[in-house]
Amino acid sequence: MAAMADGKSSEQEIVRDRMTGGEEIDFELIELLFFAYRDFISDPDAILFKKGFGRAHHRVVHFVNRNPGMTVADLLETLRITKQSLARVLKQLIDSGYICQLEGPEDRRQRRLYPTKAGRALALELAKPQSRRIAKAMSGREKDMRETVLGFLGGMRDGGDK
């Protein structure tokens, strides 16, 4: 469990004023990112739930469709999870016929991942409501908005400064 927040009773004093960032911190943007992402994944979540899948399956289906022929190692790198975590959902997707594995053409240890037609269809179905949401958020301002948002989100990534 967590440590007690310091013995000094002053630390326990109640704070009644709203936390605003001032010049310092952009709480508005921080919050908005939380709300936007929460709602953004809610659409596919609902679709997946009906099929007995979860978010983890979504990610796998998405990236395999975006990069057909990627190896398991590639996928692990992209998702940044352990192979044991991946194994569970990947196995379910293979058993259900959404993804299949082919032996690597040069290196036969590799399992190249490809979507089936059903897998491609699923990926598209999941992307559609998300795309609609994005279109709504841009609503007519695509021209000035998309490039800016792309730049911003790219810069938010870990290696995104170059």
Add this chain to the structure above:
Amino acid sequence: MAAMADGKSSEQEIVRDRMTGGEEIDFELIELLFFAYRDFISDPDAILFKKGFGRAHHRVVHFVNRNPGMTVADLLETLRITKQSLARVLKQLIDSGYICQLEGPEDRRQRRLYPTKAGRALALELAKPQSRRIAKAMSGREKDMRETVLGFLGGMRDGGDK
């Protein structure tokens, strides 16, 4: 478990071409949102881990600091989780002295939530690296970028069209 993806063997055909959105679907933005959000929450995650807390604690601390005096019901609405899920993390935060509850002044059934000084400090500490990341992503382009991004993220929210 999940249903088999249709008996038709054509559904099992391997698809080898990369899924691109064409005019239809903005996969680039969809992916970028995933990567950006993943890295965005990784900074506070690391800090929280050392204190024995998780993401759920972050959200609670954040919103209580942003809206001191909010009720438990308000918080449930904001986070969109069940009270049983909230109860666990809230209790830990109260026990650790980061948040405290005061009886509602009008309605004594309510528990108004306030941060302690330690709670305020924690919220700020968690926000700092996120704010730094945002600043980096904007790097000198704050002027044209912030309003656009704010508009975009606002539009991504469920009620965000008005």
Add this chain to the structure above:
DNA sequence: AAGATAGGTCAGCAAGACTGACGCATTGAC
């Protein structure tokens, strides 16, 4: 032949979401 690599798998743990049920204090309507 030996070691490194790609991948699969078993077993167990934890966080954080969920459901359903129930208890207690307080409020508000009748």
Add this chain to the structure above:
DNA sequence: GTCAATGCGTCAGTCTTGCTGACCTATCTT
């Protein structure tokens, strides 16, 4: 004044999706 509704807490159990550590096979590299 009684009683239902409300705000909140809590017990018990489930599920997904992360994690660790250990160990196995097949294949490639040296």
